[in-house]
Amino acid sequence: MSAGCAVVIGASGGIGGAFADALDEEGTHAKVWRFGRSLAGDAHLDLTDEASIAAAAARVASGPPLSLVFVATGILGEGERGPEKALRDLDPDWLARVFAINTIGPALVAKHFLPLLPRTGTPVFAALSARVGSISDNRLGGWHGYRASKAALNMLIRNFAIDAARRNDRSIVVALHPGTVDTRLSEPFRGTVAPGKLFDPERAALQLLDVIEGLKPVDSGKCFAWDGVEIPA
Incomplete structure (x- = not known):
């Protein structure tokens, strides 16, 4: 990933901002593009507005060759609305909102940015997913919309790979699970996190950058946790 530029979608969020900062400090990319809703x-990019995604891609296409795209976006709750705990909590409007941000948005980013990856070298497209998106690893149920939207994202990642x-x-397309990170997304659930397992965004x-830098083309289409361990589908 030492050549070309990097793109961070969701750079106004905790993980995305820290990731973009890490890339700047590393200094191995010709340019680090930052896009985010805020x-x-x-630099404005709204995952629910395809035109803003296309405009961002057009800007990037005019610059140095692209070697890394990192989609650091996601939604678990919003306002008073949190993840569903039971079937009676299912709501079509909330399901649509969760899928719009967790699944459709990253898919539209892939639509416009994957064609910008060079035909040579080992470019990377990575999107934040979650361990709870693993179907085979689901033992608790609940969180219906979040689980389903991340499982759908993982399938799209496989398709895009x-x-x-x-x-x-030699291109690499992967989903990444960051663990539980000290951001607004995890705030209501920090009390259940094991000691030492709540990570600050930095x-x-x-x-995540270490995981990306260790990836090989054979890893494309898979989902990896923050420690580099593959998460089953």
């Missing part, structure tokens, strides 16, 4: 001007390999068989970003 950023102004040309296959598509990307047709252009460049540590989480460095751990």
Whole structure:
């Protein structure tokens, strides 16, 4: 990943901002592009607005070659609304909102940014997923929309890996689980986190960057945790 530029989608969030900072400090990319919903001007990108995603991709296409895209977005709760604990909590509007951010948004980012990856080298497209998106590892149930949206994202990552390999068989497309990170997303659930397992955004970003830097083309289409261990589908 030493050549070209990097793109961070969700750079206004805790993990995304820390990841972009880590890339800047590393200094191995020609440029680090930051996009996010809370950023102004040309850096503004709303996952629910495809036009803003396309505009961001057009900006990146005019710059140095692209070597890394990191999608650091996600939603678990919003306002008073949290993840469902029972069937009676299912709500179609909330399900649509969760899928719009966790699944459809990253898919649209892939639609516009994957074609920008070079046909040579080992470019990486990575999106934040979650361990609870693993179907085979689901023992507790609940959190219906979040689990399902992340499972769907993991399937799309597999699809996108296959598509990307047709252009460049050394490209890498993966989903990443950051662990429990001290951000607004995890705030209501920190009391259940084991000691030493709540990561600050800076540590989480460095751990994810280490995982990305250790990836090989054979890893494309898979989901990996913050410690580099593959998460089953």
